[in-house]
Amino acid sequence: MRRLAVNLSQLGYSVLRFDYRGTGDSAGDLTGVTADDWVEDVEYAIQEAVDMAAVPKVALIGLRLGALVAAKAAKNNNQVSRLLMWDPIVDGSSYLHDIRSTVLEAQNQGSRSRILEPDGTLHFNGFSMPVPFQETLSNLRLNDLATTVSVPIAQIVSHETEAFTSLSYQLSERTDFYYELAPAPHDWNYVDHVGGILWPKPVIDAIATYFDRRGVNA
Amino acid sequence: MREQVVMVGDDLPLVGVLTEPDPEKMSAPDTAVILLNSGVIHRVGSCRLSVTLGRNLSERAGLATFRFDFSGIGDSEARRGTLTAAQAAVEEVQEVMDYLNQWKQFDRFILYGLCSGAFASYRTALSDERVIGTVQLDGYCYQTWKSYMLHYAPRVLSPARWYQFVLRKLGLIKLRKGAEVSGIEERYFEVPNFAGYPPRQEVKQGLRELNDRGLSMLYVFFGNEYYKYQKQFEDCFKPVVFGDNLTVIHYPHATHILSEPEDRKAVVESISDWAQDLIKRTQRPFRNGSETGYRVSLCASNETPD
Numbered sequence: 336m337r338r339l340a341v342n343l344s345q346l347g348y349s350v351l352r353f354d355y356r357g358t359g360d361s362a363g364d365l366t367g368v369t370a371d372d373w374v375e376d377v378e379y380a381i382q383e384a385v386d387m388a389a390v391p392k393v394a395l396i397g398l399r400l401g402a403l404v405a406a407k408a409a410k411n412n413n414q415v416s417r418l419l420m421w422d423p424i425v426d427g428s429s430y431l432h433d434i435r436s437t438v439l440e441a442q443n444q445g446s447r448s449r450i451l452e453p454d455g456t457l458h459f460n461g462f463s464m465p466v467p468f469q470e471t472l473s474n475l476r477l478n479d480l481a482t483t484v485s486v487p488i489a490q491i492v493s494h495e496t497e498a499f500t501s502l503s504y505q506l507s508e509r510t511d512f513y514y515e516l517a518p519a520p521h522d523w524n525y526v527d528h529v530g531g532i533l534w535p536k537p538v539i540d541a542i543a544t545y546f547d548r549r550g551v552n553a
Numbered sequence: 554m555r556e557q558v559v560m561v562g563d564d565l566p567l568v569g570v571l572t573e574p575d576p577e578k579m580s581a582p583d584t585a586v587i588l589l590n591s592g593v594i595h596r597v598g599s600c601r602l603s604v605t606l607g608r609n610l611s612e613r614a615g616l617a618t619f620r621f622d623f624s625g626i627g628d629s630e631a632r633r634g635t636l637t638a639a640q641a642a643v644e645e646v647q648e649v650m651d652y653l654n655q656w657k658q659f660d661r662f663i664l665y666g667l668c669s670g671a672f673a674s675y676r677t678a679l680s681d682e683r684v685i686g687t688v689q690l691d692g693y694c695y696q697t698w699k700s701y702m703l704h705y706a707p708r709v710l711s712p713a714r715w716y717q718f719v720l721r722k723l724g725l726i727k728l729r730k731g732a733e734v735s736g737i738e739e740r741y742f743e744v745p746n747f748a749g750y751p752p753r754q755e756v757k758q759g760l761r762e763l764n765d766r767g768l769s770m771l772y773v774f775f776g777n778e779y780y781k782y783q784k785q786f787e788d789c790f791k792p793v794v795f796g797d798n799l800t801v802i803h804y805p806h807a808t809h810i811l812s813e814p815e816d817r818k819a820v821v822e823s824i825s826d827w828a829q830d831l832i833k834r835t836q837r838p839f840r841n842g843s844e845t846g847y848r849v850s851l852c853a854s855n856e857t858p859d
Contacts, residue, residue, distance in 0.1 A: 359597050461600030461812040
């Protein structure tokens with residue numbers, strides 16, 4: 336994300352990256368945090384970007400779960416100019432189901448990662464998701480949210496899935512919708528024990544090109 | 554507790570976060586803990602370990618901590634030069650120590666690192682006497698005859714292992730490596746060689762030097778393939794007698810990146826306890842400046858006060 340931010344800044348954009356509450360360098364942990372709190376964090380970030388960069392509007396770029404959260408934040412926010420979704424989580428409920436399945440599969444292969452009892456917090460590969468977050472996330476669906484977002488939407492994906500296709504099909508009726516497939520690594524659950532990292536350059540380039548074509552004032 | 558983003562250096566600065574305890578909780582105003590990157594993982598650490606540890610050390614042990622990104626990692630821009638990553642790491646830690654000394658008057662440092670971060674903390678301690686302690690998670694250690702036995706004996710006695718061995722020799726199964734396991738093409742996969750091992754004798758000599766200097770060392774080893782029993786570290790570096798300078802903790806079920814929450818909690822608490830103990834043993838008398846927060850050390854001695 337830093338590389339993307341640097342590339343966009345070289346195109347003339349001011350870029351704000353931030354960690355949701357309970358993650359990264361931001362305060363607290365995830366105890367009691369909900370997906371709605373993260374939507375609120377995006378709204379704070381929008382206001383901060385507007386204030387710091389002295390711009391009337393900001394574009395939102397969300398990766399995976401960030402795209403789903405950003406779509407919710409973009410709804411009815413008149414300070415958002417456009418929404419770009421990178422490999423978006425399309426359905427919160429399905430996402431949770433997939434995580435639980437992955438945890439169970441990993442357990443069968445000897446992993447100690449598990450769904451912690453009795454409170455139901457999900458733990459996998461060092462990441463955790465408390466019950467309130469799961470409950471609020473389950474209510475988020477891009478197919479519902481995206482149709483209510485009034486600003487231009489872009490969907491840039493590193494691979495094809497049924498969910499991506501369904502979403503792009505639904506949005507394709509809009510004249511302000513942009514879709515691009517930029518094949519790149521996308522195994523976001525991959526954890527490397529020697530510090531290897533993904534480097535999805537094709538998608539980063541595609542996003543920069545998308546913004547470059549539209550210009551800073553678009 | 555208070556946190557602030559800090560940029561160290563004017564040109565291509567190193568980006569970090571300083572965490573300071575509340576003034577009334579500060580246990581050692583002359584000492585800071587510096588948390589180093591592991592490989593290419595940014596300053597937040599694997600599974601947010603560096604953030605959790607930095608805040609815990611501040612809240613629980615009353616110590617200021619600084620987590621930052623080496624150049625070319627996380628938020629720190631790459632710097633050009635002829636140094637290897639390992640050499641540059643030592644220089645950059647020293648640059649951070651200089652900065653924290655000038656800005657906050659810290660003149661004693663505890664270095665923390667996991668894997669390549671542990672190696673960097675060891676090398677920096679060798680180069681800089683301001684380092685009074687190192688916390689090394691899966692730091693340098695080598696095989697001993699006992700660890701070989703513990704590693705290979707179960708394999709030799711396992712019929713399943715022999716069956717796999719025969720199948721491999723017959724070419725009926727193949728060990729998967731690299732991209733075959735990750736499914737990620739090499740061109741999209743970046744693994745810098747931060748974690749090379751020097752010869753054992755070299756590390757033994759270095760540890761002897763650090764031990765003679767009285768450096769306090771906490772080593773924590775996880776359930777990797779090479780660390781097999783509690784005293785492997787001491788056996789590995791005999792005849793160095795570490796005495797009270799060395800604490801070794803072995804969590805045989807923990808993963809290298811501490812992916813499980815209870816493992817992280819245990820390790821963080823162990824490090825905090827160790828750091829508190831180190832500060833108690835080495836504390837120098839001090840007083841706080843009244844208005845500006847400027848601190849004046851009254852004693853330059855490294856001796857334990859009575």
